[in-house]
Amino acid sequence: MSETTIAAPGRTGADPEPAAPRQLSMQQALNLALADILATDPAAVVLGEDVGTLGGVFRVTDGLQGRFGAARVFDTPLAESGILGMSVGLAMAGFHPLPEVQFDGFAYPAVNQIVCQIGRMNYRSRGTLPMPITLRVPSFGGIRAPEHHGESLEALFAHVPGLKVVSPSTPEEAYHLLRYAAARPDPVIFMEPKSRYWQKGEVSTGRRGADGDLGSRVARPGKHVTLIAWGAMVARCLQVAELAAEDGIEVEVLDLRWLKPLDAEGLAASVRRTRRAVVVHEAPLTSGLGAEVAALVTERCFDTLRAPVERVTGFDVPYPSGDLEDEYIPNIDRILFGIQRVLEYRRG
């Protein structure tokens, strides 16, 4: 593809015919979503460290440079603030940048550009300079990686005015939520649960209606307690629900998906049914997004709640080295204990 063919950002190509659903890993689903975005949106550009020739350290951008050219899929120098600051300028020039930060922990050097520029340019310019940027961040822990490769930044991002934040839990969700995010005129932080990259699932590529991409999703219905999770923790909660079912406890698993805006209605609807809630996340407890979820649920379901919302989370410690990560990340036992606490809670 020559450089001048992307001269008119904003034009939109036709979506390819929806193919039959197929088994893909999340990494493949994301790769497919990026390819479909690049194919249909001439203003889309992918940039970041090693996203070109290498195809990304997780191969999520594999083959894209070959297919769409080095103008639209390009490696940048090793500087995250640079990548995000440059994305702001590209957006001002009419492009739809899809930057990648290589690992969660390396979003920190770009926080200034994310908070003060990406989150505010639309506001500062009174809507004349929108920021249609989808920032992909391989996130969360669980892969025995070096320091700073297992962080959960959702609480930080969700607190920032002007951003939207989403995290998929399955290949199907990954494909559709990325396509949805990339079509937005607002900045979206797209948190990819890296420990789930290689898990397969069925993916249908026909676009689902916007409604299908919004709000939370009941991943498993149940009536005794609502387990609220996102990203990699959804799969773990489903395991927990399976185990709890053996004891006759019917756990509803709510895949939150959008971390900003939070689906207050979806949360309330579920908890009104189950009257008990446990929120699970990998990030440290204090000032984590679990606090916001708990507050929101309590505000809306104070009368129905039979126990305070439990939080089963990472501890208030730096994300530990691989050998200790199973001690850090909420495990099945700890989640079961949390469920037990809300079920056994009796007003004193």
Added chain:
Amino acid sequence: MSETTIAAPGRTGADPEPAAPRQLSMQQALNLALADILATDPAAVVLGEDVGTLGGVFRVTDGLQGRFGAARVFDTPLAESGILGMSVGLAMAGFHPLPEVQFDGFAYPAVNQIVCQIGRMNYRSRGTLPMPITLRVPSFGGIRAPEHHGESLEALFAHVPGLKVVSPSTPEEAYHLLRYAAARPDPVIFMEPKSRYWQKGEVSTGRRGADGDLGSRVARPGKHVTLIAWGAMVARCLQVAELAAEDGIEVEVLDLRWLKPLDAEGLAASVRRTRRAVVVHEAPLTSGLGAEVAALVTERCFDTLRAPVERVTGFDVPYPSGDLEDEYIPNIDRILFGIQRVLEYRRG
């Protein structure tokens, strides 16, 4: 003071004789605290943008360079990551750095050093490289300043493992909490409510026991509802309490002081008495520290609470320009509405 007199970080001079309590503004109290820190702790150094000759844009470091020399109180180039990264190295060399970030919004460029280095070096080095750094951040809004000069970063800081976070509400608190923070072997983010810099109050300089510096503080006792606040919002809540008293409502105002660790016991003790709580902060609502406070209170006082904890906060919008800041910052009306909601709440 010559450079070699600070050759032995760790030596501690004697505290000056406590003077009689006197009326000082918070800016003066902080200035005095810094002077006393520099006089008693030869390892202490003050660094930042314009902290030397100018004495800081808020004059908090006024006169310190003249008194303690340009080696111990020095201007840096204009780079916040540089200031904080350099502070890490100074701490590794045995110093007790007291860096200043000129305004809250300019802490963002330093987030990487704050989160990944200052918060983790003690952990990474298994306690062999402690980070006795007190980072002073003029914080919060209310002074009709330009963009990025009115931010509230406490939720971000409180979520970061390895940090402690504190914010004073009066000149007396400012003096003592700064001295306490600066004597700690751990990093402390010290959030100065800039709109309160020029308010006077009585300051006693004799050190109060560590207990006096820990936990929260009942700024005004009351029995109908607990108003929880920190920084500049404490004074506003006291005003609200005054007004509410006219209607016979006795509001307890809890000055949280420490934003990490949070005083869970102090919060619970107060709410157990009042059975109702409203938390007030300037930061945006979503994923703000109010969520953590609400969750904590609810976890501990679920049975006694007569209404869900109310949050009266800034909105999920960028901190606005001066002309709109009174619309953004929780005002007396909005806090009164919050109180009314918890008082009138009836189980449905």
Added chain:
Amino acid sequence: MPATTDPPALTAPELRELYRLMAATRALDTAAVAWQRQGAIPGFAPQLGQEAAQVGSGFVVDRRRDFAFPTYRELGVARAMGVDMVGYMATHKALWHGGLYDPAQSRFAPVQAVVAGSVLHAVGWAHGQTLAGHDGVALSYFGDGASSQGDVHEAMNFAGVLRAPVVFFVQNNGWAISVPTERQVAGGSVAARAAGYGIVSERVDGNDVVAVVEATRRAFAQARSGGGPVLIEAMTYRRGPHSTSDDPGRYRSLEDERRDAGTDPLERLAQQLLRTGAADQAFLEEARSAAAADAEQVRTKLAALGPRPGREMFEFVYQEPTGALKSQAAAWRVESEHV
């Protein structure tokens, strides 16, 4: 500088236009300080003494294809580029952070209060021109103090690697609030940094508007023709305080100022116009009184501008507002507007 053909010398009408713009900038700048003292605006960052650097560089921008990325002190650039001055001053009246002009249509980005915040944007925008096959040039403004920020370095490296059509225009005005350049810029020259990125650079007398225009034109010509980025360091002097809340007496004496400031760039251009016959005394007087009238008009219109309605806090956060934000706006309306 590379061997691009030198652009033609400035014509007498151009020189007179430059004088008009500089005089108008000076008048508005001086007036704004007075307005702050009178309480009409809460604060202001005067560009006094930087008229030649600002007007001279802004004058070169082609508004049909280029884009400028200012800091908080670019009144003269805005003036030269024809930005609506009332909308521009609105930021200093604390009406709206980015100002009330239309940045997209003005080709002048919103006022930027983060030091070095927009330098990378300029590089991204410039690379966008390359990708789109356009020939626009990005003009990035920053100061000697800003040169210390990591973002500036990342921007220069990105620009160098991508050969992006960007002109970095550094106003070295001797000070970053209270810190003089010699304790800010190791090595003493921002221009000297450029070579390390394979970027050509030029130091220019920033108080000589003709020199500034010529250097900027050369830089634009190079960037536009695919020659890659250029850095210009305009040596000038911040004659006023950092901002209306600053007290320069704490860190420099009046004598320092007299010694270091050099000739006033406005006065210098006036002398040059007279000397070369490009203008006469009558023209200068007319330009100055037009400038004063202009400033007065801005004052009147600015005074007439009321506060923005509070609902705008919510309206511009997103292109697609969230339900949560709409609820907050509704609650705000009830509790604060009492409707």
Added chain:
Amino acid sequence: MPATTDPPALTAPELRELYRLMAATRALDTAAVAWQRQGAIPGFAPQLGQEAAQVGSGFVVDRRRDFAFPTYRELGVARAMGVDMVGYMATHKALWHGGLYDPAQSRFAPVQAVVAGSVLHAVGWAHGQTLAGHDGVALSYFGDGASSQGDVHEAMNFAGVLRAPVVFFVQNNGWAISVPTERQVAGGSVAARAAGYGIVSERVDGNDVVAVVEATRRAFAQARSGGGPVLIEAMTYRRGPHSTSDDPGRYRSLEDERRDAGTDPLERLAQQLLRTGAADQAFLEEARSAAAADAEQVRTKLAALGPRPGREMFEFVYQEPTGALKSQAAAWRVESEHV
């Protein structure tokens, strides 16, 4: 470089010691890749080919007064500085991020996984020496890729302004994962950047250990004597993958590698020792078998190291742990340790 008196040439015993260290580094590095393939450690970032740059620079450090700030790839520096190799390899066994050696006592900062994360620390530590009246020198390691980070620029500027006794030691190994230096470093040379900060710099053949030692000694002599910071760019080559999870075949061919890598620095020193008579074949063999034995010993001890107890997650967060954290530790003990 400035006119400091050149340090005396390396003696034959020193050269032999360098060979021993490089051979030991090579053996351990190669072994670690094998351990990863066998599943004994989850990952490793080999320094294969950078032995001369690493050992040569680390060799110069005076552990009584200097301090080194490594990245995640400084095995050879650690080896030359006498850091406990089992404690060092513990980071790659995922036992503890920073490693299990004592960084304060080793004068070798904890393993640093943020690219460019520690460069500013070195400047701060170095300035601390000035403030304390000590004559220690900070040795800061970073790569060609890291040079793109804003922190590195801020560090160079701070060091220049403060004349801090720091030596920036850049290993330009041609690659930052898949990105070659020419698309990373605008202008092509990190050393060339230094001039812009008034910092002297030197490019050195990073595969020639003698050249590395000599350059590093000159740099230390200058920094130690108050001459300010120095930057050394050691030109070398990353002969292996970026890490054990990398696949270089995706971005460079074996032929590229053969062409660009040059002579193996270990082999090169061996030839030099033989040529100059500083050592004979028997010595080389002995050094290599000592190195192999050394690596084997590290393997045994590393294998014997069990996981750290989970309670250490909580114990090292603060010097003064908070009540909240103690409660979390207690809850963890009950729920995960079942005690």
